[in-house]
Amino acid sequence: MGKDAAAIVGVAEWAPKRTWDQPMFSLEACAQLAAEVLDDAGFEKREVDGLLCTAIYESPMFAPSALGEYLGIHSNFNEVVDLGGASAAGMVWRAAAAIEVGACETCLILCPMVLPPPPAGGNALGAMKMPAYLGGDAWGSPQGQFEIPAGLVAATPSFALVAQRYMARYGLREETLAKIAVEERYNAQANPKAIFRGKPLSLEDVMSSRRICDPLKLYEIVMPVFGGGALLITSRERAARSGNRPVRISGFGEHLTHKSIAYAPDLLDNPIRVAAERAFAMAGAERGAIDLASIYDCYTITVLVTIENAGFCDKGCGGRFVEEHDLRYDAGSWPCNTHGGQLGAGQAGFAGGLAHITEAALQLQGRAGERQLPRAELAYVNGTGGMLAEQVALILEGA
Amino acid sequence: MGVQHGTNGRPLPWPNPTTQPFFDAARRGELLLPCCPRDGFFFYPRSRCPHCLGSDWHWEPASGRGRIHSFTIDRIGHLPALAPEAPFAIAIVELQEGPHMTARIVDCDPEALAVDQPVVARFEQVDDTALVHFAPA
Numbered sequence: 001m002g003k004d005a006a007a008i009v010g011v012a013e014w015a016p017k018r019t020w021d022q023p024m025f026s027l028e029a030c031a032q033l034a035a036e037v038l039d040d041a042g043f044e045k046r047e048v049d050g051l052l053c054t055a056i057y058e059s060p061m062f063a064p065s066a067l068g069e070y071l072g073i074h075s076n077f078n079e080v081v082d083l084g085g086a087s088a089a090g091m092v093w094r095a096a097a098a099i100e101v102g103a104c105e106t107c108l109i110l111c112p113m114v115l116p117p118p119p120a121g122g123n124a125l126g127a128m129k130m131p132a133y134l135g136g137d138a139w140g141s142p143q144g145q146f147e148i149p150a151g152l153v154a155a156t157p158s159f160a161l162v163a164q165r166y167m168a169r170y171g172l173r174e175e176t177l178a179k180i181a182v183e184e185r186y187n188a189q190a191n192p193k194a195i196f197r198g199k200p201l202s203l204e205d206v207m208s209s210r211r212i213c214d215p216l217k218l219y220e221i222v223m224p225v226f227g228g229g230a231l232l233i234t235s236r237e238r239a240a241r242s243g244n245r246p247v248r249i250s251g252f253g254e255h256l257t258h259k260s261i262a263y264a265p266d267l268l269d270n271p272i273r274v275a276a277e278r279a280f281a282m283a284g285a286e287r288g289a290i291d292l293a294s295i296y297d298c299y300t301i302t303v304l305v306t307i308e309n310a311g312f313c314d315k316g317c318g319g320r321f322v323e324e325h326d327l328r329y330d331a332g333s334w335p336c337n338t339h340g341g342q343l344g345a346g347q348a349g350f351a352g353g354l355a356h357i358t359e360a361a362l363q364l365q366g367r368a369g370e371r372q373l374p375r376a377e378l379a380y381v382n383g384t385g386g387m388l389a390e391q392v393a394l395i396l397e398g399a
Numbered sequence: 400m401g402v403q404h405g406t407n408g409r410p411l412p413w414p415n416p417t418t419q420p421f422f423d424a425a426r427r428g429e430l431l432l433p434c435c436p437r438d439g440f441f442f443y444p445r446s447r448c449p450h451c452l453g454s455d456w457h458w459e460p461a462s463g464r465g466r467i468h469s470f471t472i473d474r475i476g477h478l479p480a481l482a483p484e485a486p487f488a489i490a491i492v493e494l495q496e497g498p499h500m501t502a503r504i505v506d507c508d509p510e511a512l513a514v515d516q517p518v519v520a521r522f523e524q525v526d527d528t529a530l531v532h533f534a535p536a
Binding site for chain 2: 133138139144145148152154160168211213263267
């Protein structure tokens with residue numbers, strides 16, 4: 001079914017860490033991730049002719065050429081993708097599309113999130129901290145004039161606005177959102193790399209955690225960590241000789257509608273509706289046929305509105321869907337974010353979004369270890385960027 | 400940069416030539432909105448109408464009335480300068496004229512706010528700029 005031009009053949013994923021005790025530059029992290037992902041796929045570096053990356057801190061401009069030079073790769077397709085949490089999913093379909101049109105044949109996708117060594121007399125963390133303004137303080141930025149002065153900074157208040165509107169419109173209970181955090185945390189217990197492995201969470205824990213931005217509470221909010229990840233994507237022909245089962249990118253969709261949440265056309269009608277519609281149609285796949293879902297989860301509410309808007313239930317029924325389904329990997333119901341999600345595993349910058357794809361690939365390849373699903377042939381994956389501003393849907397299939 | 404900071408570190412808008420009339424009006428206690436002859440009111444002010452990309456829009460006084468489309472009570476303040484002000488209410492206000500606007504809800508008990516609650520504009524002059532807040536009607 002669907003597209004059959006390109007497949008994921010290799011993954012590299014570093015265990016997220018709260019503190020980073022091996023200082024390295026983004027370029028150094030990229031080099032290590034590249035070596036690991038090529039090794040995982042059983043490919044040679046000389047086969048790589050496409051480079052996709054997120055921000056490279058040592059080269060705010062010309063990131064792909066900085067990367068190609070550093071890695072010694074001469075490539076035919078070069079992209080920086082700037083879609084926040086949707087960047088990794090956005091890179092996957094761009095790689096697949098580039099391969100399909102013949103622009104290149106093997107793409108390296110790199111998402112480092114590391115702490116550089118401190119400059120002499122300086123502080124590395126100072127340069128690395130994600131500014132709460134999220135770039136909105138540039139001269140002339142609309143957000144700098146109309147959102148930031150109101151206190152709408154960082155991301156949590158924006159997602160809280162979506163949650164509050166959803167609760168008022170559809171009568172969602174806070175316990176339903178909390179259930180998502182609990183079940184994802186359960187999944188994290190079976191992921192040796194998860195930041196919260198060994199720390200299960202009860203509904204009571206979530207409900208009694210500190211309120212940050214009503215109605216969102218501390219344990220419904222992702223924890224920023226360090227880490228990194230990479231994927232190797234290649235043509236169907238080359239994928240066949242990898243030792244790993246190729247994971248076909250059989251459908252994809254991307255949609256963007258706004259930047260600040262205040263200007264979303266509808267807080268409860270998110271871009272994923274269009275993206276998922278396109279992805280499922282392209283793949284020729286039914287929503288009921290998926291074996292697992294890997295849904296971007298910066299907050300609990302993000303999972304709920306994404307399930308709903310991606311068409312797994314009717315409008316306004318996201319709460320009921322979550323109540324009636326069990327997201328745990330071993331419940332035999334509706335396995336979702338089997339690695340623990342970012343809520344359970346940690347959000348290592350753009351690698352947090354990448355982890356949703358990596359997990360689906362590992363499940364489809366039968367390499368998910370103790371959390372391996374009994375059947376994993378078809379997966380729905382998505383990425384969410386900014387304030388539910390841009391969303392990408394992917395349909396992945398075991399070849 | 401695009402944000403000024405008040406003496407206490409609070410972020411304040413830094414108007415530019417396109418948006419200056421909005422902030423000048425706010426300093427006079429008026430809510431002025433861009434209005435397109437074909438598509439009506441829009442927000443925020445920008446060089447061209449976000450519907451038709453026409454440049455022939457004009458400034459039009461607005462009622463200053465609206466409803467809370469959604470709100471949150473920020474209990475920590477997501478900037479060091481905002482922490483002492485927490486808890487405070489941030490809302491998306493649906494203006495009577497249609498557009499949505501981000502604003503603080505002031506002069507209220509944040510715990511008593513509700514979605515769809517009617518609100519009216521309140522203006523705060525700070526240094527050489529102004530902030531538009533809303534308060535329960």
